[in-house]
Amino acid sequence: MDKKRDISMAVIKRLPKYYRHLAELLRNDVDRISSKELSDKIGFTASQIRQDFNCFGGFGQQGYGYNVKELYNEIGKILGTDKEYNTIIVGAGNIGQAIANYSRFEKVGFNLKGIFDTNPKLIGVRIKDIEIEDVDNIDAFLSKNSVDIGIICVPANTAQKIADLFVSNGIKGIWNFAPVDLDVPEDVSVENVHLLESMLTLVYLMNEQKAK
Numbered sequence: 001m002d003k004k005r006d007i008s009m010a011v012i013k014r015l016p017k018y019y020r021h022l023a024e025l026l027r028n029d030v031d032r033i034s035s036k037e038l039s040d041k042i043g044f045t046a047s048q049i050r051q052d053f054n055c056f057g058g059f060g061q062q063g064y065g066y067n068v069k070e071l072y073n074e075i076g077k078i079l080g081t082d083k084e085y086n087t088i089i090v091g092a093g094n095i096g097q098a099i100a101n102y103s104r105f106e107k108v109g110f111n112l113k114g115i116f117d118t119n120p121k122l123i124g125v126r127i128k129d130i131e132i133e134d135v136d137n138i139d140a141f142l143s144k145n146s147v148d149i150g151i152i153c154v155p156a157n158t159a160q161k162i163a164d165l166f167v168s169n170g171i172k173g174i175w176n177f178a179p180v181d182l183d184v185p186e187d188v189s190v191e192n193v194h195l196l197e198s199m200l201t202l203v204y205l206m207n208e209q210k211a212k
């Protein structure tokens with residue numbers, strides 16, 4: 001059975017948070033946890049948690065609470081962290097370099113394979129063990145290397161061009177940091193990280209609190 005079928009985006013968006021908290025419980029050698037204890041830890045209500053888990057078959061809660069390791073593995077499978085993903089970054093400026101230097105991604109199976117830019121001052125510079133290449137080499141690179149996720153860290157006015165380049169080379173996942181809505185075919189998934197939108201949400205929430 002396809003467990004992901006008909007699952008709402010709201011539930012899917014909560015899964016990474018469950019996954020992160022379960023990883024912490026595992027690091028702290030916690031074997032079992034009830035939905036009430038998870039609720040105290042995560043902040044979602046216990047009934048919300050049970051409802052979320054029921055979408056995926058309930059994860060076989062028996063007796064007292066959930067088996068943390070099993071729950072962690074199951075949620076990992078649903079999210080797809082039981083596989084590894086090859087990634088490339090296009091745009092090696094502030095954001096691109098920050099992502100390239102963030103070591104946690106590799107620990108959970110996101111393997112950075114290439115970094116591309118147009119700036120001659122950056123081409124040839126190494127970030128960790130990867131040399132930044134000219135973006136003109138990207139077609140050749142992608143014809144030789146299998147890449148799952150393309151990460152867009154270029155200015156907004158070139159982001160669509162880079163997305164088109166990814167799509168034409170068969171990349172099916174795009175992590176987009178540029179503040180534009182990309183136009184891609186249906187079988188290509190895009191996750192936008194629009195920092196300004198996030199900041200505007202924060203400001204809205206702060207002002208709402210003040211108004212109470």
Ligand SMILES: NC(=O)c1ccc[n+]([C@@H]2O[C@H](COP(=O)([O-])OP(=O)(O)OC[C@H]3O[C@@H](n4cnc5c(N)ncnc54)[C@H](O)[C@@H]3O)[C@@H](O)[C@H]2O)c1
Pocket residue numbers: 090091092093094095096116117118119122135152153154155156158177178179194195196
């Ligand atoms: N830095 C932030 O805090 C921040 C916040 C929100 C959004 N963003 C967005 O993220 C993106 C990157 O931001 P940044 O601060 O890292 O910018 P940046 O100017 O530091 O880096 C952009 C890099 O893209 C390269 N580039 C330009 N055109 C290219 C092309 N066609 N192919 C390959 N490389 C190309 C540039 O040479 C540069 O190195 C932008 O769209 C920006 O709006 C950044």
